[in-house]
Amino acid sequence: MLVRSDGCPVDPAGIGEFPRPPEEPFVLEEESAGHDWALWCRSRGILSCIVVPLLAGGRAVGSVGLASSARGTLRADDLRRLRLVSDLLGALRDYEGRLAGVQGLFDEINRALDRALAVDRAMRIPPTYRGLARAVGASLDATYCQIAVRDSADCLIIAGSGGRRPPRRRVAGASLPLAQLGRCAQAIRENRGVVVHYDHSDRLDEAERVAFLSPATRSVIILPFVAGARTQGVLLVGEERESRCPACGPERVAVLELVARRLGDILEMSRALERERLAVRRRERKFAIERQRLAREVHDEVGQSLTALLVRLRSLKAYEPAILEELQGLERMAQEAMNGARAVAYGIRQLGSQGDPLEEAHRFADTVLSAAHCRLSWLEERTDVRVPVRVAREIARVINESVTNIVRHARADAVRIHLAYPPGRIRVVIHDDGIGFSSDQATVAKDGRGLGLLGNTERLTRIGGIFDVCGSPEGGTSVLVEAPLALGMRLRA
Template sequence: MWERAKTLARRNPTAVDAAVAIACFLLTVSGHGAVEDPRPVVLLLAAISTLPLVWRQRAPFPVAVLCGAGTIGLIVAHGFIDWPYGQLVATYTVAAASPFAARAVLAGGTLTGVVFTQQVMDKPLGAVLTSGSVFVASFALGTGARARRDRISLLEERALRHAEERLRHAEERAAVAARERERIARDMHDILAHSISMIAVQAEAGPLLVHRDPDRAARAFDAISGTAHDALTQLRRTLGVLRGGPDDRAPQPGLESVPELAGRAREAGLTVTVTEHGTPAATPPEVAVAIYRVVQESLTNVIRHARATAVRVDLTWSAGSLRAEITDDGRGAAAAGDAPGHGLIGMRERVSACGGTFTAGPDPGGGFTVTATVPLTATEPRHSPGPVPGPPGTGPRDRAAREPADPAAREPAGTAAREPAGTAAREPAGTAAREPAGTAAREPAGTAGPTADPQRKRVVGSPADAARPAAGPPRDHTAAPPTDATDPPAAGPLAAGPLATGPLATGPLAAPEAPRGGVGGGGAAAGRGADRAEVARG
């Protein structure tokens, strides 16, 4: 019942105030004997001192002034009033709802009225103090109601703020989780797409070459093993984040691992040139990982879709930015039946996350170009060791400054035991070429030899590299497939790799003889078969 009355009062405040005003008017009139002997002056002054209470919540201070004037008029006309009901209610309202200035004026006016009453009416001090204490009590009740209302408002505001903070934190956590899922999805795509593509190419070649050319078959299986182990290592790094905290995240590959990508692409039959321009600068880890993944995904797309024989990777340092451009000589635009993938989307997201720009598209004369430009947060030059002596034409720098002198140290425990004698290093002079002992001696002199280049290029996996000591990081690399002096000219990626001789050279997977030409031109289906379905880039 009481709760229902409170609800009705909140819904109809004016009706409640009107009832309070009428009640105060009747109490005032009955207290002055105006009911038995009504006088117009007393009724008028009683109305002035009580009826304005109808608007007490809309204009509390003016209502208090009117009620005070009516109360003083009653005192003068009729005599001392013990209970000025209208003025008491008005005092409570001002104390509860008005600002500090209005409350101060009301307190001063009340004190003045009490003193005036004592002086004019010549009433005892006790009666005056009693009347004054009633006003003080009314004022105190209003102040308490005000404090209670302010406290409730403060608690509601604090609860609302806490709710908003919890909602914001929940949204932030959801956003972080979404970004982490996207990051893991990109890493999984990059790692698996690249590794599975390399494994598929070598797995198709190995069984067909087991009887005809065991050495080439061994190299193909060795490449499968190495690629699988690298993929497992990177997957452990990526998935380890799901169980550990932020500090448990293992280092991811960066710019120093780009030559290894070139070596793996060479094993798939491509000629890959890696060239650095400008002065290398200190590169933030996230930028290095983004550029590495862009190069990795671009090479994967070339091997899977482009029908290219050569790829050029240019890394250019300029004022405050690093630019990576990957260009191939493949067919360029995707075939009509190709379906879109996630590779280009993932690359664009990685570059955008670092504040960079990304473009990808076919070239007018054939081929495809991927360009990523990422700003650097650090501009200090990265230290590069000076040139070291080596065989003629092998280039001015080597990779040992960025990798262990013994590349076998980079392999998991026991990996070297799986390799033939002399292949524990797996890569000559830090490159990704995996050759059994003495393999370089089987290649005719000069067939895949290094090239002297004014931009400091060299051929990754060449015979000269096999004799090169491990000492200093390379600046530029060209990954070229090993060829045989008796092999026919290469017409596609696999024609220059393990499938250059043997059953595939003359079988259904042999490369077509049509020359290369513009978008969708030559080199088609070399080593994979022109009758096989194409998969879209990315």
């Protein structure tokens, strides 16, 4: 950088290139006529000049100086000031270099922790050793990385590799006793990172280099990790570039130790979550088996008993005409009880099902109504509208309850269920051709009648919807169910 004072006859545009930085401070004097800087100054009309080298790492990398077109204008104080400026510039250069190095380490650990080893991703998808090695290798500024795991036989085996050029395994799945891997054993024993540097022909027969590293590896950082009480291993970060070998300083080792600890934490967390998922699946299987057993018991024991009762009642009707009306009443009650038992058996089997609630309601209605010898007409206006799970679940339960009521009370021959999707809402109309419905039946009686209708009203109220039943003794019954698709909204009755 050139700074020109007012009135200076020297034109900075004509300065041209500077000579090489001097090894020692240079002062333009008569006896320095053959010096490179003296020749450069004379050719440009500079009569007074002081040049001080800018040092970095013990060698001159630049120069700083003062120049004048008048002789004798620079003094010894100017030389001291220039030495101070040179020292400050050198310190600034070193500081900027360290700052760039720290920024690089920060970027590297940020990529490793926030991208490759993100906790939320590990909670969603159980990671594998290979996947973790690839992700860590892609995030680190290194040639390759490998994950070696300690097995039950006290051996280390490579479980995953990643990076720009991961080493090719000479023997797939090969393992070596930890006792033969001195550096890895040291890292695990002392629980700290170990740095090893290699020359091209240095220690070619060393166990770690033969088993785990590439032949061109110039340095490797061995970092231990622990994943729970049963799993130990090391993360090997290898570097083949000569220019990157000095970067294996204590700061980078500390950063990579943090990455290795996060790797162990991710593995431990993932295994704990997987154990919990397995336990949940086992419990669900047990519940499913128990539901199926209960459904069989209800269907077989209760259903068979009611069927036998129906057969006996029908046989009595042929021999006892006097009590025909009473027997017909008993027959209807037994038939309703059997239909109800079938509905309960189906409901128990479907309990906990993970399918679409509305599809489950369709299957429930088809199964229960066919068992009661009642025709079902299910019409749904297909659209791309997505129904929230909570809304679909409550609507499905109301459909199930309404179908159960039809089987138990309506004595219907046909049922029509129509699903429509007006803007922002879902509407279900259920109509049967049974004996009808009066408003007196909507109240809750002491024997429990009417609780189902009250439950339906409460279900729809929770999701902001409406429930209505209307009918007459000669025209069947219609049920209207309507709810908003957006949770938090409420429809007006």
